[in-house]
Amino acid sequence: MFITPLLISQLPVLDCQVSCPTGWINRPRYCYKFYNDRLSWRLAGEQCKFDGGFLTSIVDRHENDFLVESFRNLTSLAWIGMDSTGLWLDGSSSQGFSNGFRYETLSTSRCSVINLEQNGTWNVLDCLASRLNFICKKNQDRGHGDVTTDTVNGEDEDTIGSPTGLSRSLLVFLCLCSVVAITCIGxxxxxxxxxxxxxxxxxxxxxxxxxxxxxxxxxxxxxxxxLCILGLAIQLCFIHLYRCFTCKELRRKRRERRERTPPEPETQEPLRAPLASVSTAPK
Structure with missing residues (x-):
């Protein structure tokens, strides 16, 4: 059984304290992170889920002011996590604080943003066509050290979404399997x-x-x-080709019409005889 403590000592140290991972900003109960990547609203939400959180919810004026103070020097507009029905993606209540926002402006194609340069007012932009920075939010007690960040070329890169982070997780898993197997044998x-x-x-x-x-x-x-972008491009190409084909067809019909129509004979005015000069003799 002397091998078990040795294996345990070789495992990566898991930080079980309630805190925020590297690259996240700490606030009571929550962690926030600003992403420099410019993505659509849907992909921004998927990235936040991948990192263990959601596009940020804003439940009161203090939180709204906190986001403005923290990130207004980094960008002007950023995606936030209110969906097309006016609900926050993380399940927070949207009834207590609306920030003067008109929920009826939301739709499946118009998604929520925060304007950090205008005191954190909320607005809507095209979900697919707009590419913006975004802010993620997650609970502190969900971190547990399972998400770490490495700095590559001066930028934070999430190792949980990288091959290195996945390999490290698999290494932890294999080590734990070995420890449990040795413990069972003992x-x-x-x-x-x-x-x-x-x-x-x-x-x-x-x-x-x-x-x-x-x-x-x-x-x-x-x-x-x-696929949505490709479908839109194909649709535009078909519209352009249809217009070109229609223009060519119209030109062809006009040309055939001109060819079938016989030319009108040219009408020449009859030559007029010159008027004889009448000489008047003096009487």
Whole structure:
């Protein structure tokens, strides 16, 4: 059983304290992150889900002012998480604070944004055509150190969505499997440490399944958006081709009409004889 403590000591240290991961801004109960990527509203929401949160909700004036103070120097407009029905994506209530926003302006094609340069007023923009920065929000107690960030070329890059982060999660999973197997062989599965390791193994399995599910969902969301863009491009091409074909057909018909119509004979005016000059003799 001396191998078990050795394996445990080699595992990556998981920060179980209630705090925000690197790159996220801490606020009581919540963490916030501004993304420099310019995405559509749908893909921005998928990215937030991938990182364990949602497009930010804003439930009171203090939170709205907090976002303005934190991010107004980074951009002017950013996506927020109110859907087409006027509800927040994370389930927060939208009844207590409306910020003077008219919910009837929302639709499946018009999504919510916050104007950080105008004291955090809310507005709507085209969900698909507009590419904006966005703000994600998640609970502090959902972090548990399972999302870390590395700095690459001066920018924060989420390792949970990278091959390195996934490989690290798989390494943790394999190590925990080894620990549990050794514990079972030693007959200590009924002991407190065996129960603790089994619980850690189960949580690790759930985390890996969540990563895989979020990856698949994000991929299909990306495919859906590009299919929409491709369909729009094909539609515009067909409209242009139809107009060109119609113009050519009209020109052809006009040319055939001119060819079938015989030319009108030219009418020449009869030559007039010059008037004889009449000489008047003096009487």
């Amino acid at each position: 007959g200590c599965i009924s002991s407190p440490i065996g129960t603790f390791l089994a619980k850690c193994l189960w949580e690790c399995l759930l985390a890996i399944c969540k990563i895989m599910a979020d990856t698949v969902i994000g991929f299909f969301g990306w495919v859906y958006e590009w």
